[in-house]
Amino acid sequence: MTRMMQTTARAGMLCVLLAANGGLAFAAACPGPAGFSAWLQKFKQQAIAQGISPETVSTALDGLAYDPATIAKDRGQGVFAQTFAQFSGRMVSANRMQMGSALLKKNADTFARIEQEYGVPGPVLVAFWGLETDFGKVMGNLETLRSLATLSYDCRRPQEFQEQLLYALRVIERGDLSPPEMRGPAHGEVGQFQFQPKNYFEHAVDFDGDGRRDLIRSAPDSLASAANYLQSIGWKAKQPWLEQVRVPADLPWQEADVTIKKPLAFWAQHGVTYLNGKTLPADDVPVGLVLPMGRNGPAFLAYPNFDIYLEWNKSLVYCTTAAYYATRLAGGPVLSKGNGPIEPLTQAQTKELQQLLARQGFDVGKIDGVIGAQTRDAIRTMQVKFGLPADSYPTAELLARMQGQ
Ligand code: CA
Numbered sequence: 179m180t181r182m183m184q185t186t187a188r189a190g191m192l193c194v195l196l197a198a199n200g201g202l203a204f205a206a207a208c209p210g211p212a213g214f215s216a217w218l219q220k221f222k223q224q225a226i227a228q229g230i231s232p233e234t235v236s237t238a239l240d241g242l243a244y245d246p247a248t249i250a251k252d253r254g255q256g257v258f259a260q261t262f263a264q265f266s267g268r269m270v271s272a273n274r275m276q277m278g279s280a281l282l283k284k285n286a287d288t289f290a291r292i293e294q295e296y297g298v299p300g301p302v303l304v305a306f307w308g309l310e311t312d313f314g315k316v317m318g319n320l321e322t323l324r325s326l327a328t329l330s331y332d333c334r335r336p337q338e339f340q341e342q343l344l345y346a347l348r349v350i351e352r353g354d355l356s357p358p359e360m361r362g363p364a365h366g367e368v369g370q371f372q373f374q375p376k377n378y379f380e381h382a383v384d385f386d387g388d389g390r391r392d393l394i395r396s397a398p399d400s401l402a403s404a405a406n407y408l409q410s411i412g413w414k415a416k417q418p419w420l421e422q423v424r425v426p427a428d429l430p431w432q433e434a435d436v437t438i439k440k441p442l443a444f445w446a447q448h449g450v451t452y453l454n455g456k457t458l459p460a461d462d463v464p465v466g467l468v469l470p471m472g473r474n475g476p477a478f479l480a481y482p483n484f485d486i487y488l489e490w491n492k493s494l495v496y497c498t499t500a501a502y503y504a505t506r507l508a509g510g511p512v513l514s515k516g517n518g519p520i521e522p523l524t525q526a527q528t529k530e531l532q533q534l535l536a537r538q539g540f541d542v543g544k545i546d547g548v549i550g551a552q553t554r555d556a557i558r559t560m561q562v563k564f565g566l567p568a569d570s571y572p573t574a575e576l577l578a579r580m581q582g583q
Pocket of ligand 1: 386390391392396399
C-alpha cells in the first residue's frame with residue numbers, strides 16, 4: 179500500500195521502488211517555505227469547515243513547519259528499478275522465510291480469528307507485513323502531519339495530499355493515534371502496513387479490544403485492518419491467489435499477461451502443468467499467466483485474488499513477489515529456475531528500447547527504463563512483427579532488431 183509504488187502505472191517487469199517525479203522542471207513555479215504558515219492558517223479553517231473540531235486542528239497543526247526533508251525526498255529520488263529475480267531474491271530471503279513462519283506460528287490464534295472474520299489467510303498477511311515494514315520494524319520516521327502538510331502546500335499534487343491530511347486529522351480526532359505518534363515515510367503512510375490516512379480511517383479495526391485502532395503498535399490491529407482492507411476490495415475467502423506452474427517450450431505467448439484471463443482449461447490444453455508435472459484441472463476459472471522474467475523464467479497462474487494484490491500496489495513485480503512469498507509461507511514450492519537462461523536488459527538498455535519504440539510511434543509513457551503495461555504492449559506488438567516469441571519481455575535480441583530498423 180505504499181505510495182511510492184502506487185504512483186507509477188502498473189509496472190510490469192520492473193519494480194519501481196521510488197517514483198521519479200521530475201521535480202526540477204516544476205521547481206521554479208513551486209512556492210518556497212515563506213508562504214507556508216499563511217497557507218496553514220487557511221487550511222486549518224478549511225479543516226474546521228469540513229467538520230473537524232478546532233481542538234483537533236489546533237493540537238495537530240499548530241506550529242507545524244514546512245519540511246524541506248519531505249520535499250527533498252519527493253523531488254530528489256530517481257527511478258530505481260529491480261527485476262523480479264532481484265526483488266524477490268532480496269525480499270523472500272531465508273531470513274524472511276524463517277521470520278514469517280515463526281510469526282505465523284506464534285500468532286496462530288490471531289490469524290485463525292482473522293481468517294474466520296475476513297477470509298484472508300495468515301500467509302497472505304504476513305507476506306505483505308514483511309514487504310511493507312519488515313514485520314513492523316521499519317515504519318519510517320518523518321513526522322506524518324508535517325510531511326502531509328508540506329506536500330499539501332507544495333505545487334505538485336496538493337489536492338491528493340490535502341485529502342490525506344484531512345483524513346489524518348480524522349484518525350486523530352477519533353482517538354486512534356496522537357499527532358506525535360504519527361511518523362512514517364515521506365508521503366504520509368502510517369503503521370505496520372503503511373496505510374495512507376484515508377485507508378486508515380476507512381478500514382482500520384480494533385482487533386485487540388483496547389478500544390483504539392492502533393496500526394503502529396498493535397500487531398493484531400494491524401493484521402486485522404490489512405485483512406479488512408483486502409476483503410473490502412474484493413478478496414475471496416478460500417481461493418488461491420498465485421501458483422507456480424511449468425510452461426512448455428511453446429505457447430501462444432501473446433496470451434501470457436496478467437490482464438488477459440483464460441479458463442484454466444485453456445492453459446491445460448496448451449501443456450501448462452503444475453510445477454510437479456501434474457495436469458491442471460480443466461475448469462473455467464479465469465486465470466492470467468504471469469511471466470515476470472519472460473518465457474524462460476518462472477511462470478505463475480494469477481487467480482482472481484491476484485487482482486486484489488494489484489489494487490494494493492500497482493507494481494507487478496511487487497505483487498508477484500508478495501504473492502509468491504505468501505505461497506511459500508503456505509507451504510508452496512521454491513522458485514523454479516524456469517526453462518532457460520535469462521539476461522535482463524539494464525535500465526539504460528530498457529530506456530533505449532523505450533526510445534526506439536517511441537520512435538516507431540508507440541506510446542510507452544515516460545521513458546524511464548521501467549517497463550509498465552504500455553511498454554509491455556509495445557514490446558509484444560514488435561515481437562509479433564519480428565516473429566519472436568511474443569512474451570512481452572524485453573531481450574537483447576529485440577533491442578538489436580529495433581536498433582537495426
Ligand atoms: Ca486496538
